Amino acid sequence: MRGSAVGVRGAVVLVAAALLVGGCSSTVEGHAVRPDGADGLFDPCSAIPDEVISGLGADVASEETGILGVRQGEFEICTWMSDWYQLGVWSTFHTLDDVRRNPNDTDIRDAPAVGAGAITFRERRDVDGNLCMVAIPVQQGAIFVRIDALFGETHKEELCELATRQAAVLRPHLPN
């Protein structure tokens, strides 16, 4: 998720860099990144058993990859709907340092119940307070467990507590 947390890259950057470098001789600041998007990332949709998802109260039949089915560069995304929120697992190359550096990320707290180094955080742009994420450090970068409460729905549980509880259940099914 937090591609934001990220400073991410993608084919777009390579194309932009190629155009800039090829079109003139000026120096271009920044760095290009992997052109192959999310290849090699842990895939939550295929790796997390259905019974684990249903055990969390989410609807397995609502499973969706990417955003509205569109794969996002540098992320493997899987989401499931529950009665008042959406559960999401975002797999990425990006790290928790990216989260800590991102000015849009706020309310960063340790989440030892999930595992060593895990944190919860929120988004400054989330003016409705409907989003909380757990970031878990793994070798590839990070896994984000994300709770998006549905607009206008009463929160039956504090979002970061829910995200932490669900991330702890998911942790054994995530990579190291």
Add this chain to the structure above:
Amino acid sequence: MSDISDVFFLDAGIAARLHDACDVLHAELQAMIVKAIELGTIDAFGTLVSGQALQTKFEQKAVGGPDALLDVLKSHVEAVKSMQAQFQACIDHALDQESSNVSTLRSVDQPN
């Protein structure tokens, strides 16, 4: 000929179906809002200043910019809720009227 331009007739059965359709539309809009927010949290344009500027523009199409998708969807949710309340009022009115009719008929003396 009477002027019926300001009168709206709605069958109670149809009102109930429209009310239920509002539930479906409401849920779809809520799901779309989540997707718009997700799009607003993706930064995948690298560290080039031009790429980041492009990313900001796309991001604000989803969240935070003028007429952002998120705001439009939220306004649609409010419209659907308003419509649903109106359909519910139609249903309630029909039920009240039916109850009133029952009372009226029960109070009519039976002929000998």
